[in-house]
Amino acid sequence: MLQQQRSQPVRPATIDAAEDPVPSRPMLQVRNIQSSYRRVPAIRDVSLHLGTGEIVALVGGNGNGKSTTLRAIAGLNALDGGSITFKGKELSAVPAHERVKRGLVLVPEGRRLFPRLTVEQNLMLGGFTTADAAKREQTLQFAYDTFTVLGERRRQQAGTLSGGEQQMLAMCRGLMSQPDLLMLDEPSWGVAPKLVTRIFETIQLIRSRGITVLLVEQNVHRALEIADRGYVIQTGRMVMEGSGQDLLGSDEVRQAYLGM
Ligand SMILES: Nc1ncnc2c1ncn2[C@@H]1O[C@H](COP(=O)(O)OP(=O)(O)O)[C@@H](O)[C@H]1O
């Protein structure tokens, strides 16, 4: 069922749990957050939640606050209001690098690789928060097995990879931090059409490894197709929530918010 998002504060999940769509112990709970750039509000009222093992898509047109939402959750943008709880703990006083250690990892818009470092060096930079060398090695092996091109080019500069290959590298670098929740900001951006399918398959593969995924995409159709649930954001406010199928099937959503 589609739900129009209300702007009142979200009730705590423990009250009336039978009726509340919020699971009793979500992995991530974002309540009415606001964030701005030099006092200009970029997100005004954003609430969302993710249960363990879900793929949730956050969609909406350009400039509506998707990246700001992810950056605020990652601790890279300060909050003006609202709260974020991850695995039951409030995050407001927790710096960005500590959020990564706790398993909350962002693969940023535009990938942000180090183009002059090798593929392997980029991966190892994602792994530096992981003390467990065996886990690091295991994830590295997963990356090379899944994307043979990364293994073949591990000693080449990351900047020599194609857009799609760089995106795969960026996602694998995120995995090297051993996330419980991986946030992906526009993973299909700048990727050749024949590799876009691979990106979406990879997201499903990541989930099958038990990792929860919050996905921001311009490619709304494909994102909602693989998502369990989706949220629509417009001018910094959450305006709609529903299953991927329901959102895709709604003419109102498609026309008013997604320009489809
Ligand atoms: N670094 C920045 N400095 C100033 N304004 C910004 C910056 N980044 C984003 N904004 C503004 O914040 C709003 C939301 O942007 P953003 O979160 O990047 O949207 P989206 O990811 O949905 O395209 C927009 O109005 C955008 O112009």
Ligand SMILES: [Mg+2]
């Ligand atoms: Mg963005």
